[in-house]
Amino acid sequence: MGHPIERRTRIIGWADIIDWLLTHGIRILAMLIVGIGLYVATRLVIPPLIRRSVTMTKGESEDGIRKRRDTLTAVFIGGMRVVILTMVAFIILSELDIDIGPILAGLGIVGIAIGFGAQYMVRDLIAGLFVIMENQYHVGDVAKIAGMTGVVEQINFRKTVLRDMDGVVHYIPNGEIRVASNYTRHFGRVNLDVSVAYDTNLDHAIEVLNRVGQELAADEKWKPLIKSVPQVLRVENLGDSGIDIKVWGDVNPGHQWALAGELRKRIKKAFDEESIEIPWPHTKVYFGNTLRGNG
Numbered sequence: 001m002g003h004p005i006e007r008r009t010r011i012i013g014w015a016d017i018i019d020w021l022l023t024h025g026i027r028i029l030a031m032l033i034v035g036i037g038l039y040v041a042t043r044l045v046i047p048p049l050i051r052r053s054v055t056m057t058k059g060e061s062e063d064g065i066r067k068r069r070d071t072l073t074a075v076f077i078g079g080m081r082v083v084i085l086t087m088v089a090f091i092i093l094s095e096l097d098i099d100i101g102p103i104l105a106g107l108g109i110v111g112i113a114i115g116f117g118a119q120y121m122v123r124d125l126i127a128g129l130f131v132i133m134e135n136q137y138h139v140g141d142v143a144k145i146a147g148m149t150g151v152v153e154q155i156n157f158r159k160t161v162l163r164d165m166d167g168v169v170h171y172i173p174n175g176e177i178r179v180a181s182n183y184t185r186h187f188g189r190v191n192l193d194v195s196v197a198y199d200t201n202l203d204h205a206i207e208v209l210n211r212v213g214q215e216l217a218a219d220e221k222w223k224p225l226i227k228s229v230p231q232v233l234r235v236e237n238l239g240d241s242g243i244d245i246k247v248w249g250d251v252n253p254g255h256q257w258a259l260a261g262e263l264r265k266r267i268k269k270a271f272d273e274e275s276i277e278i279p280w281p282h283t284k285v286y287f288g289n290t291l292r293g294n295g
Contacts, residue, residue, distance in 0.1 A: 027095050035088035042080045047073050067138030071155055074139070075132055078156060121158070123175035128157035131174055137182045142254060144181040146172045188256030190230050190249050194267060195242035197277035202243065206232045208274050209247055212266045217249075222262065225255045230263055242279030 050072050130136075132155065137143045141152045143162070150164035160177070162170040196205045213230035216222055230249030237244040251259050271278055 028092050031091050035084050038084050046076050067140045071138045124158045124173045128174035136180050142183040146176050184253035187250045188253045190256050190260045192247045193236050193244040195244050195279055197242055197279045208270050212270050225252045241281045
């Protein structure tokens with residue numbers, strides 16, 4: 001007969017709990033405080049650094065510089081938040097006597113296993129890095145990205161978020177972006193084709209259009225938004241129903257649509273006052289030659 005194995009169960013008392021709290025608990029609390037402090041310091045330090053590093057470039061407006069600073073600040077603070085959380089989590093696990101070696105090894109194995117499926121994510125991250133570093137667009141810009149047009153609401157290393165005119169939010173992986181068209185970079189442009197009837201005196205019509213552009217540029221409400229007075233550029237096209245005259249002018253970025261709408265309204269009023277016809281599609285029908293001396 002073997003001797004019975006004596007099993008002793010140690011009861012954890014208040015003294016043990018207090019002792020653990022005074023050692024490990026204080027260290028964990030200290031790590032949490034350090035992590036919070038690092039995050040707060042990040043939010044305090046990064047914005048001034050970004051403001052000093054992002055300077056005014058040729059053709060860039062103050063609003064464009066502000067958008068770029070805000071975009072870079074959000075990206076770097078978000079990245080630092082992930083780094084700080086990861087570091088604090090691993091330190092706390094070590095303090096709890098949890099061996100993080102197997103965790104790291106397991107993550108490495110999992111990383112290898114999913115590496116083939118993460119190719120698209122890596123592609124998105126690399127593409128996002130180039131989007132941010134090349135300053136292709138900022139938060140608040142109006143852009144056409146991957147075939148979608150809208151206001152850029154968010155940029156990070158993985159995706160770009162757009163909200164279109166209908167309020168629909170589009171999440172676009174950066175790796176899917178082949179062409180990005182920024183409508184609000186440096187300046188915007190009013191670009192109108194104004195049609196007049198074929199029997200219109202073109203010199204008169206051009207004079208009226210130039211006058212309307214000058215009046216708009218002199219208006220106190222619109223003057224601060226205009227870089228160059230909207231004027232006639234050329235006779236653009238001889239269409240089926242009328243003659244197209246191109247009018248354009250440079251404005252502050254993002255205001256080209258409002259200014260174009262105001263310009264159209266003023267052109268319509270001026271044409272009505274000057275009896276200049278804006279044509280519409282119509283067809284003239286002839287039934288042979290008119291006979292003289294009849295009727």
